[in-house]
Amino acid sequence: MVKVRISDVAAAAGVSASTVSLALNKSDARIPDSTRQRVREAAEALGYAPSSLARGLRTQRTRTVGLISDQIATTPFAGRMLAGAQDAAREQGHLVFLVDTQGDAVIEQDAIAALSAQQVDAMIYACMWHQVIPAPQGLPAGTVFLDCRPEEGGYRSVVPDDRAGGMAAVRELVAAGHRRIAYLDTDDSPIASTLRYEGYRAVLADAGIELDPALHVRAETSAMGGRAGAEALLDLPVDRRPTGIFCFNDRMAIGVYTAAHHRGMEILRDLSVVGYDDQQLVAAEQDPPLTTIALPHYDMGRWAMEVALGVRASGEEDATHLMECPVVRRNSVGPPPAQVAKPSRRRATHNRTAAEGGPDL
Amino acid sequence: MVKVRISDVAAAAGVSASTVSLALNKSDARIPDSTRQRVREAAEALGYAPSSLARGLRTQRTRTVGLISDQIATTPFAGRMLAGAQDAAREQGHLVFLVDTQGDAVIEQDAIAALSAQQVDAMIYACMWHQVIPAPQGLPAGTVFLDCRPEEGGYRSVVPDDRAGGMAAVRELVAAGHRRIAYLDTDDSPIASTLRYEGYRAVLADAGIELDPALHVRAETSAMGGRAGAEALLDLPVDRRPTGIFCFNDRMAIGVYTAAHHRGMEILRDLSVVGYDDQQLVAAEQDPPLTTIALPHYDMGRWAMEVALGVRASGEEDATHLMECPVVRRNSVGPPPAQVAKPSRRRATHNRTAAEGGPDL
DNA sequence: TTGAAAGCGCTAACAA
DNA sequence: TTGTTAGCGCTTTCAA
Numbered sequence: 001m002v003k004v005r006i007s008d009v010a011a012a013a014g015v016s017a018s019t020v021s022l023a024l025n026k027s028d029a030r031i032p033d034s035t036r037q038r039v040r041e042a043a044e045a046l047g048y049a050p051s052s053l054a055r056g057l058r059t060q061r062t063r064t065v066g067l068i069s070d071q072i073a074t075t076p077f078a079g080r081m082l083a084g085a086q087d088a089a090r091e092q093g094h095l096v097f098l099v100d101t102q103g104d105a106v107i108e109q110d111a112i113a114a115l116s117a118q119q120v121d122a123m124i125y126a127c128m129w130h131q132v133i134p135a136p137q138g139l140p141a142g143t144v145f146l147d148c149r150p151e152e153g154g155y156r157s158v159v160p161d162d163r164a165g166g167m168a169a170v171r172e173l174v175a176a177g178h179r180r181i182a183y184l185d186t187d188d189s190p191i192a193s194t195l196r197y198e199g200y201r202a203v204l205a206d207a208g209i210e211l212d213p214a215l216h217v218r219a220e221t222s223a224m225g226g227r228a229g230a231e232a233l234l235d236l237p238v239d240r241r242p243t244g245i246f247c248f249n250d251r252m253a254i255g256v257y258t259a260a261h262h263r264g265m266e267i268l269r270d271l272s273v274v275g276y277d278d279q280q281l282v283a284a285e286q287d288p289p290l291t292t293i294a295l296p297h298y299d300m301g302r303w304a305m306e307v308a309l310g311v312r313a314s315g316e317e318d319a320t321h322l323m324e325c326p327v328v329r330r331n332s333v334g335p336p337p338a339q340v341a342k343p344s345r346r347r348a349t350h351n352r353t354a355a356e357g358g359p360d361l
Numbered sequence: 362m363v364k365v366r367i368s369d370v371a372a373a374a375g376v377s378a379s380t381v382s383l384a385l386n387k388s389d390a391r392i393p394d395s396t397r398q399r400v401r402e403a404a405e406a407l408g409y410a411p412s413s414l415a416r417g418l419r420t421q422r423t424r425t426v427g428l429i430s431d432q433i434a435t436t437p438f439a440g441r442m443l444a445g446a447q448d449a450a451r452e453q454g455h456l457v458f459l460v461d462t463q464g465d466a467v468i469e470q471d472a473i474a475a476l477s478a479q480q481v482d483a484m485i486y487a488c489m490w491h492q493v494i495p496a497p498q499g500l501p502a503g504t505v506f507l508d509c510r511p512e513e514g515g516y517r518s519v520v521p522d523d524r525a526g527g528m529a530a531v532r533e534l535v536a537a538g539h540r541r542i543a544y545l546d547t548d549d550s551p552i553a554s555t556l557r558y559e560g561y562r563a564v565l566a567d568a569g570i571e572l573d574p575a576l577h578v579r580a581e582t583s584a585m586g587g588r589a590g591a592e593a594l595l596d597l598p599v600d601r602r603p604t605g606i607f608c609f610n611d612r613m614a615i616g617v618y619t620a621a622h623h624r625g626m627e628i629l630r631d632l633s634v635v636g637y638d639d640q641q642l643v644a645a646e647q648d649p650p651l652t653t654i655a656l657p658h659y660d661m662g663r664w665a666m667e668v669a670l671g672v673r674a675s676g677e678e679d680a681t682h683l684m685e686c687p688v689v690r691r692n693s694v695g696p697p698p699a700q701v702a703k704p705s706r707r708r709a710t711h712n713r714t715a716a717e718g719g720p721d722l
Numbered sequence: 723t724t725g726a727a728a729g730c731g732c733t734a735a736c737a738a
Numbered sequence: 739t740t741g742t743t744a745g746c747g748c749t750t751t752c753a754a
Binding site for chain 2: 113
């Protein structure tokens with residue numbers, strides 16, 4: 001199968017190359033339908049596919065977009081961002097160059113150079129998780145930041161609305177009747193962490209629930225971290241112990257499940273839990289399935305691509321778009337357990353510690 | 362920042378464009394160091410970056426690779442394949458075009474056409490999981506199949522060695538002293554399923570353990586499926602019940618954990634489990650952490666790219682490369698529980714069914 | 723309505 | 739050692 005060029009089609013149709021180009025590309029051109037038809041048939045018959053390279057060189061538009069990411073392509077976190085970006089690109093007839101830098105600044109600079117040399121029509125810079133970062137050098141104007149925001153501004157960006165997400169999570173618990181609600185937080189992800197905490201505080205305030213500092217603990221963003229944090233929370237005396245826990249992410253929520261099980265507690269009956277991320281193949285497969293706040297990865301990816309390609313208006317040149325994080329209700333939130341209803345203090349529960357005895361529920 | 366061309370560099374260095382090209386690209390060319398130096402400085406000063414488009418048009422080599430996948434970019438399964446392919450491409454100075462077809466044949470054909478029009482130097486066709494598929498039309502010769510194999514042959518491909526993986530998994534259990542070993546299989550993935558089953562049978566035969574058909578059950582490849590399968594297995598009378606379960610994948614293994622917990626059994630102490638996939642953020646975060654067989658996604662991705670780019674010999678033109686699946690030992694395999702050691706039959710355990718009573722461990 | 727000609731930015735043969 | 743020339747395959751004036 002040898003490469004067929006526009007001149008081959010021209011010869012076959014008995015016209016010039018320019019006529020072929022016009023007939024095939026410009027529907028508004030003053031070319032009679034008969035000619036157009038003949039050209040089309042010739043092209044079809046020969047299996048003509050114009051060289052994107054030559055066309056790009058001539059028109060200076062490549063219908064190609066560069067997507068630089070620190071990790072999204074290679075971790076299970078945010079693959080859906082790629083899917084969203086990819087789908088939008090395809091709908092616009094664009095191809096995407098993907099480069100995963102693994103967070104290496106040298107690779108990143110090389111990637112920016114290489115992509116610029118390819119004359120991509122647009123560029124997206126994506127992070128694996130919501131952060132504020134110094135904008136890399138050399139990024140073309142109009143680059144869209146995905147799941148991150150450049151410190152200096154000057155670019156458009158889209159990030160999850162973590163504050164509203166935190167509010168939604170805590171509202172689930174409040175609506176179920178909980179009053180002692182913990183936030184199992186982390187230090188690993190400052191931006192999201194702070195925003196969600198703000199949401200947590202706002203909803204508690206709204207509900208007239210006093211903030212209890214003992215109910216705000218921090219741990220690593222892993223199942224093990226979550227477990228450790230939960231232990232601390234569940235070690236509190238019964239009347240100060242949380243009946244519902246809002247976890248920074250789903251992995252930590254799994255750790256809460258484990259900690260609870262080890263004390264003979266059952267999630268839902270004895271303890272309500274809300275996660276964050278709606279991580280694929282994790283949240284839904286817990287027992288009971290985890291109620292969580294979804295990170296709108298797909299939508300963010302799509303938004304970024306559509307803005308980068310100019311098919312969606314984005315407001316100002318350096319505006320940050322907040323994407324809603326929807327609640328995914330499954331089965332880890334129920335009413336608080338009855339037996340810890342009010343502090344009648346017949347047993348001096350607040351004096352006991354976990355070290356003293358067995359499970360005290 | 363206006364685009365600088367080779368002629369700009371030429372003018373600045375006081376030489377012709379061809380000299381610039383030679384000086385910059387051909388280290389062996391007969392160009393005096395002084396000239397070369399002058400050209401380099403001029404290029405540097407102007408921030409010259411050659412247009413890949415023009416170069417590709419001229420040389421017919423684009424230093425780009427097309428990677429078509431059904432889903433890998435957008436699910437947590439096989440992102441590491443992308444990472445491997447991406448790393449290898451970068452090392453060879455290539456950029457990768459990624460297209461995710463979502464299994465849609467029309468999108469797939471469009472993608473093949475678009476990528477061909479870009480004159481990619483190589484092409485990789487990747488699947489999310491090990492399958493044998495009819496080769497799509499129009500794929501260039503030399504395309505490498507990743508995690509799948511074309512029915513008709515004619516292409517090089519790399520897939521996991523699932524038979525050896527199945528053997529390794531069962532050997533873990535046999536080595537720990539188990540004799541009643543179940544295979545919690547599935548119908549959802551015929552190729553891998555069959556291969557792993559072969560491995561299972563081979564190791565049992567080697568160990569002189571008779572095959573018990575009751576110990577081979579099938580379920581869906583999800584935690585829920587795994588749980589259902591495990592229920593069936595654990596419902597067997599004590600002397601026929603498995604003490605170790607080899608699961609088709611990690612998600613099913615999670616279901617086994619759940620089923621066991623609901624019967625008051627503890628993984629490791631009462632039941633040993635081996636998974637498959639070593640799925641990120643899943644296998645390692647179980648309690649206890651799951652011993653499993655890793656799918657070598659990263660290595661397969663790298664292999665495919667290196668072969669596609671011609672930096673690694675692959676043997677014959679249509680050979681299938683089997684990639685080893687290493688054991689990842691964590692903490693879900695122990696010796697079989699003592700109490701089910703030998704059938705002394707004082708209690709007519711084999712006559713009881715789960716329906717009759719409570720937990721019977 | 724169509725074709726000739728120029729040129730996108732680069733490389734490579736050939737000539738000087 | 740270097741420059742001239744041609745041409746990769748296409749699009750787009752401009753002229754016929």
